[in-house]
Amino acid sequence: MGEFEFLGVEDICAEVDTATAVCEVAMALLADGSWAISIGVSGNDAKNTATSGLKASARPGQVYASIEPTVSSGVGVKAAKDKAKKDSANIVAAFSLLSFVLGKRTSEGREATSLVRSGLNQNEAAEELGISKQAMSQRLQAAGWAAEGAGWQLAVNLIAAANPDSDI
Known part of the structure; x- marks a missing residue:
């Protein structure tokens, strides 16, 4: 993962190389509860793709996704744009469900899941x-x-499917 870059008073950005790392960062920010998150998937300029997807009306706990359409042989521009839009919506939907689960946790639940997430088994x-x-x-x-x-x-x-060049 790249270093965080400050874009403004309340905005930070980091380039993340894998779908797994993107999810780890997004989950940490969602668990904190104070962040609106924008995920950009692009072969050229992920920072621009991500920042263009974040709305001024963004609220903490919301995730936005923008995917740069990839036109390949046999796929027209409209089809590529439609696929990118669908992939973005699916990523947002997955994180909306995750945000809901995280938001319903009690302090005991957060404590328990944190320990298991850190690598302890249930007995430990x-x-x-x-x-x-x-x-x-x-x-x-x-x-x-x-x-x-x-x-x-x-x-x-x-996220991995939206970026064919990604290593999960």
Whole structure:
């Protein structure tokens, strides 16, 4: 991941090389709850593509996506633009669902998912919190941990598919 560049008083930008890294950054910013996020997928100028997608009316917890249409042999300009628009909408939808899951978490759920996300298994995380494995399992279930994992993988796949040059 590239370094963050300050674009303005409240705006930062970083170039990210992989779909996985894009999702990791977006999830961290969504979990914080204070950021509106714009994802740009472009073979030429991702910064311009991303910043053009962020609206002045953007609200924290919202994700925007802009994809530069890729015209290849056998695909016309209109078809490429339609595909880019559809891919953008799908990425936004995946992150909207993830944002909803993150927004419904209790402090206990955030604590439990944070420990598991950091690499601990459920037993280790339960021990860290001083709770039973069953209580840990219940916290993760209530926090939507399985939905987060599925949504995260969907977002990674959508971003990777939108950028054929990407390494997942």
